[in-house]
Amino acid sequence: MSEKVLMKGNEAFAEAAIRSGCRYYFGYPITPQNEVTEYMSRELGKAGGSFVQAESELAAVSMAYGGAVAGGRVFISSSSPGIALMQEGFSFICSTEIPVVILNVSRGGPGVGSIQPGQADYYQATRGGGNGDYHLFVFAPSSIQEAVDMMAKAFQISEEYRNPVMILADGVLGQMMEPVALPDPLPAATTEDISKIKPWALTGTKGERPHNVIRSLYLKPEELEDRIMEIDQKYQKAKKELVRYETIGLEDADVVFVAYGSTARITEEAIDLLSEEGIKAGLIRPISLWPFPYEAFDQIPNNTKAVISVELSRGQMIDDVKIGTNGRFPVSLSSRVGGILITPPEIAADAKKALGVAK
Incomplete structure (x- = not known):
């Protein structure tokens, strides 16, 4: 390094x-x-x-x-x-x-x-x-x-x-x-090296191995189904092994934000603003978006009053947030679109609105 x-x-x-x-x-x-x-x-x-x-x-x-x-x-x-x-x-x-x-x-x-x-x-x-x-x-x-x-x-x-x-x-x-x-x-x-670590690759047989064939077309339905199911096993494995996320202050949070990428950094500033007003806020930051870290939502305490998806969209990740919360909490959206960055005060205002304490 x-x-x-x-x-x-x-x-x-x-x-x-x-x-x-x-x-x-x-x-x-x-x-x-x-x-x-x-x-x-x-x-x-x-x-x-x-x-x-x-x-x-x-x-x-x-x-x-x-x-x-x-x-x-x-x-x-x-x-x-x-x-x-x-x-x-x-x-x-x-x-x-x-x-x-x-x-x-x-x-x-x-x-x-x-x-x-x-x-x-x-x-x-x-x-x-x-x-x-x-x-x-x-x-x-x-x-x-x-x-x-x-x-x-x-x-x-x-x-x-x-x-x-x-x-x-x-x-x-x-x-x-x-x-x-x-x-x-x-x-x-x-x-x-490639011939050893990627034996499936089309590197030329040099008369030393059978021909590799890489294809996407399977004309027999049964053969295609087997192929799809084989690939799906890899995706199921990934759901167990590749989930990544970070959490901040979930233990006693009144409101929990979910945000990823640069928006998560802005959300952390909103958490500081809310803290100054005596409102405890936490954050789930998904690092893997697929597979999505649904398991992180199990850490949200039952006394949390609201969960907010913070996005630079009109609500796309919010669908995964709703799956993760599994109906335990009301879920709302805090967002800006059109290339406009959302600000910490805007996120904090949306949190207070969700908590019913907005002025």
């Missing part, structure tokens, strides 16, 4: 990917993650990797699919509407069980939206916009350092489970600057 250096989030994400052994990046420029593409174009070649700017997001995800099928450690990034265009590719990659790490530096609004931060990609990330039964593993950092630390783990999980992993950040984390400690670089896998 190096000494801390001041870095913009997007550049830190890219450097962390390179230091995690990534040697293949396929991208297309879109705000607010353009610095990732720019950094990769400049630095990946120095590490012996290959950067390709695709002609579109559709092409980028297809190139990523091909590079990963051949056993490469592949990283792709985009922002909300660009990620939307990649959904069909994600379905194919999940179907064929190919490891890829995806970064979404999300923006506000539907359609083109704005270049400002948002969290309205929650459904897209956790429910999937492609066809069929599949899941991305989705993790949401709340700081640049956490995202950097998360990157190497994302590659490990992706390769262990043979499934894409998405890091869901937002425009705040992508554009802000923070001091970060970068990890020591990991060596890139050689061709010989």
